Amino acid sequence: MSGVVIIGAGHAGSQLAVSLRAEGYAGAVTLIDASDALPYHKPPLSKTFLKDPAALPQPLRAASAYKAAGVTRLTGTVTAIDTAAQTVTLHGAALDYDHLVLATGARNRMLPDLAGAANVHSLRDLADAERLRAALADAAHVVVIGGGFIGLESAAALAAMGKTVTVLESAPRVLARVAAPETSARVEATLAGLGVTIRTGFSAGGFTRQGDRIHAVQGAQDTVPCDLLLVGIGAQADTALARAAGIACNQGILTDSHLATSAPHVWAIGDVAETPHWQADAPLRVESVQNATDQARHLARHLAGAAPAAFCTVPWFWSDIGPLKLQIAGLALGADRRVLRDDGARLAVFHLAGDRLVSVETLNSPADHMIARQLLDAGLTPPDAFMQDGAPAMKAWLAQA
């Protein structure tokens, strides 16, 4: 078969498959995934999907889009890579490649104490979401472990369904690693308004188990009862396949700035890739739709014949937490100063490293987010007064900059 073989048909792999053709690649394109589902959007799984029992997965693109691009979709788990022979093993048979792209994504972390419990859930793929949605029918009190994006989005959705929801977070505030304190505070207050109980500084010390069910989470002072437990404590790149093939890995599969791994003709994109980041000055694994699709398009151009270039885009991300739309542009790494604008309904937090704008976080303020992306793309920092004034002022400043 040869040509380009892509392992993983998530946001990254699916985009690469169709972009290769759009960029003029003439060889075979084979897209392999463990699931036979038409590749779908992951973000709705923790937002709208849980609330509507009739909701269907939302395809990334129509089945006809793969056919039109001459992409062969295969179902199955790739079990081995032979980088010397340039083959992968699928259903026990060898499949040749000219180029192999690892787009295998990430898996949720699980607490070892909870393994195998029937009422413990996590959210990564459609099967997880369907299992959770079905189990919710018999659950009144849901405990969410982890105050990160997926945990908080799910908490808001579950509260809207009338569930009693408690979020347990070991850090002093939710979103502690990814957002400013002002953002965390607004998110906590909004969730509280929806009836969600948020317990920060709560370390789960143990679990009360009866048979195959968890009935309570034990903290230092008290015990929180639950019918259902949703664990959202982050994800880990699935590097097992790459490691076994001798491909260099750290947290993720290590790549250079062109997305090439340590093995010839093997590339990695999306959640699984740990790639030098222009804003971090270090290799970084980024979990976002934008990163996955932009890396896919970048690699497609190169595999279709464009000269190699460093991957370098302004990262952006969103999270819908009940009535809050959180939007983040850029990375706040190394930031030492914040400029704020808060009118009660909307919040904009500008992160600066010295006098350079590096990231902007907004709540319900899409105008600020859109301008932030353009500012970061241009490498421009407006004076503080313009950021405090508002998006129209920044737009006017950008137009004359």
Add this chain to the structure above:
Amino acid sequence: MPTITFVEPDGTRRDVAAHPGESLMAAATRANVAGIIAECGGSAMCATCHCYLVAGTLPEAEPLEAETLEFVARNTRATSRLSCQITVTDTMEGLVLQVAPQ
């Protein structure tokens, strides 16, 4: 099931049978309309579902949609809409939208 016409960037007209309740973007994606990329899946984040209204009427844009469009860099016009933010209704029969260039 109203029929919506999408004019693709190269001028091709595509008639799509849309389901009431879905977004115009979802209908276009299902039919593989060229130029509707819908990268963010309908979260009003990417503007890759941007269209111009050519014929028919639509409800006013909500603030999220209006603001996102106003501050998106390129190619906005008075008739610009984010197709992911518009829910299909039976009264949309005959609507014509032109896919905006990226």
